[in-house]
Amino acid sequence: MPPTFQEKSDQVDKIKLTFDQWKAQEKNVHDLGCETCQFIGGEPFLYRGEKGETVLDLAEYAKELGFKFIEIFTNATLLTQDRINRIKNLEINVAVSLYSTDPEVHDKITRTKGSHKKTMEALEMLKEVGVPTRVETILMKQNEESAEETQKLVDEMGFSHRRLDVLRQNGRGDNLNLLPSNKSLLINGIMTSPNFYINKETLSKNLHNNSCLSGKIAITDNGDILPCVFSRDQVVGNIIEKSLSQIMEETKLKNVWKNTKDGVQVCKDCEYRYCCTDCRPSSLGANQNVGEYLTAPYPKCAYNPYEGKWGKGYWKLDLEHKPIYINIMEGGEEINES
């Protein structure tokens, strides 16, 4: 649920949701049984309603509706003591992007001088007040040298975090100069040995649905419904034109939710296909112009199901749309294996 700005020029003229329309969508989402919501951007604290309402007003309404988990994903530069106190009182969660321990690297990535200082100050305030906060780092070329150190700092500060999240080749990330090096990908971005766990719930889900996207939507500020906030070009409907429940009944979203790995190139031939993870935005991003959203091979796995071997590389499509295995050599060089 991202009150965000759009970067694409063809979307600039679209009507933005009003504050009341946002509230109505929150209610619709909750009425459909959803208990988890996240406000993400862009930068959600840039959002202003017609009467100056902020993302905290939307979060407060979500709380009133009864959402069990509410999170605001922010760069934290606009967090003030008052806002943090209100977040605390609302008993909601915060996720913060931190790119590096090195202020210069962080500011270069955000393209905003002084942003690292503001983010770190906000993190101190969040810690002081005791707001449940996770701090996430996107792995990219500019911060790959300091990424692990950044996570160490996050640990030392007492915040939670997930694994380093490799930059997806979508939106601003669609720039080869920003992608982490192959050596870095092998360490942090590609699964190079089996590490699977399976239970009844996961198997049930993966046999019939996409392991990541099923049950999720994102709503943009012009009312577009996306299967994922990283899939800006995969609009499955617009809630100004149709109700959310109508959109959820239509084929477009259903096809995404039901997209199992039986339909994904390479993965469909893998014996681990019902116990592994997926990321359609990453898959499409890595196979631009040759791959399709629902079928492009998953680029974060080094397993070769045709040889039954774990390698050091990844799958992608060649210009004829056929999967090829890209071997990553010790120095990071690539060798294609057809």
Next chain:
Amino acid sequence: MSSEYKQDIKELLSFVEYSLKSGVFLVEGFSRCALYDINSGNVYSLDKNAQDVLTGRSKNTNFWKKLVSMGLCTDKNHLEKQILSELEYKPSLQFA
């Protein structure tokens, strides 16, 4: 290299008195296969020879005995419960 679209998962594969336990599934891949054990959470990688034994294309009692010792198989000759049909998942909106 490629194969057709498929959903392929098997349960309760058996040989004489041996049978995979409920919750242990065989998933076949192009060159290997895997046993998923939802009781323990473990996923085991097997080669084509093991796959042939499990699917009855070849016989190897020792392999079945090994599966018994690993808790993946029973030799009690009693009927294990099918649960594949219970593995349904109707997606509902969970995250926005």
